[in-house]
Amino acid sequence: MPAFFLKSNNGKKKETTRKRKNVKTDGKNDELAAKLSRRQKLMATTEVYSDEEDSLAGSAVESEAGSDVEYEDTHEKNYREAKKLLEKIQTSVTSQEEVAEKLREDAVLRTGTQMKLVADVVELEDDTEISYKAHRLTPLCVAFSPDAKFVISSGKESSIVKYNVEARKVVGVVKRTKKRAGAPPEETPAHYGVIFTLAVSPDQKFIASGGFDQVVKIWNFDTLDHLKDLSGHRGAIYSLCFQLKTNNLFSASQDRSVKMWDVDQLGLVDTMYGHQDGVQQIGVLSKQRVATVGGRDRTARLWKVEDESQLMFTGLPNCVSLDCVAMINEEHFATGAADGSIALWSFWKKRPIHVRKEAHGTINGNGRWIVSLAVLPYSDLLASGSNEGELKLWKIAENFKSITPFFSYSVPGFINSLNFAPNGKAIAVAAGKEHKDGRWWVDKEARNQVLILPIRYMDGSDEKEKEEKTQGLKGIESGDDDDDEEEEDVETMNGEGVESGDE
Secondary structure, three states: OOHHHOEEEOOEEEOOOOOOOOOOOOHHHHHHHHHHHHHHHHHHHOOEEOOHHHHHHHHHHHHHHOOHHHHHHHHHHHHHHHHHHHHHHHHHOOOHHHHHHHHHHHHHHHHOOOOEOOHHHEEEOHHHOEEEOOOOOOEEEEEEOOOOOEEEEEEOOOOEEEEEOOOOEEEEEEOOOOOOOOOOOOOOOOOOOOEEEEEEOOOOOEEEEEEOOOOEEEEEOOOOOEEEEEOOOOOOEEEEEEOOOOOEEEEEEOOOEEEEEEOOOOEEEEEEEOOOOOOOEEEEOOOOEEEEEOEOOOOEEEEEOOOOEEEEEOOOOOOOOEEEEEEEEOOEEEEEEOOOOEEEEEOOOOOOOEEEOOOOOEEOOEEOOOOEEEEOOOEOEEEEEOOOOEEEEEEEOOOOOOEEEEEEEEOOOEEEEEEEOOOOOEEEEEEEOEOOOOOOOEOOOOOOEEEEEEEEEOOOHHHHHHHHHHHHHHHHHHHHHHHHHHHHHHHHHHHHHHHHHHO
């Protein structure tokens, strides 16, 4: 555990003790506490395999571990929240059918299993693409800001670039200062090695970056000022991801560990071990369920941070390496492998639900490496990239048993990173001449660039939003005009009254 969870007393560190409320101290409770401590130690050191039987066993353990007082408190809290939700729904709808539908939607939203079916109406606007070439070497990572107005990217030349999408210009750069011959070394907050990954906090206050120098650096989003270095990894940092609606940051490293950081407090919260190779990529949504892939150990893992347990998925024994992962919803995720396969997984099965082999074609008789993968959260829209010169969009079936390609876009070179805008109206692509992990191949015809491709919804949903906003603005303007006219009328009437009174 990190140091800031320990309280100091006269120079000595003692672990904080957890006290159970309203529980009598007798032999029976002491025996139960001993059993729980042994079970917790066992869970921390044991790899739990994903299966339906394990999920049932886990629920039984949790029900046994929870005391009656805790159950009653949780029950009362859920009852109060449900009652409040029902009252809110009843004020906006009239019929019982509408109330039932709203309750079903809320239940699906809380479980995190909802799926927005948007793939059938999505199309990339190739005539309005934005491209900027601020990186001298191959771009490696790209990320949207929560308001989708900015794009942050990093490259092999150890620079971080901030791009304003609306103004279509670079508004900030963090560069590594090179040491001059004979000059004394200068202290600089910039990374001194390749920057593999970037992430923007949900409140849009921080940028987190990590790379070859084994340090997670935190930057101010607005000014790009350096705030602090978060040290703890003993290998290159390959992936960073913020939990939605929080400032909990998860990092994956070559040292085979996954770490959780609190960016508000700028400190370490937890460290998780289990992979037998460097952790290549990490994915997380609203809940503290973290999906990771372990490269050449050919496993994907789900980390239940609050329960201090993990599930291991080993359904692809023939692949060379698992390098990409993207969360679909709170119970499903997708992975990309070096043998060119894209797999869909469920948290309740240790083997993939569906595997799409040679998703980007073949080269020399082998499937092309899936270099990048991205999913529009809680939707059926999946994007993938390799090095055959095409960005592909896929539709995920509602039962997660198939993926179907429906759109491709020409992007020469290696597509090293993909990221959907939070509002689903654009996708950012980091493409370059080299693979993100090395220089085994060089595509001399490709360009080192970052593309921003707007997404059009053919059902007109985006146009409806624009019309509603426009009507709202017109309503506000017309309302202001009406107020001004009423004020003028009142002044005129008062003036006439004064004049008539004077007369």
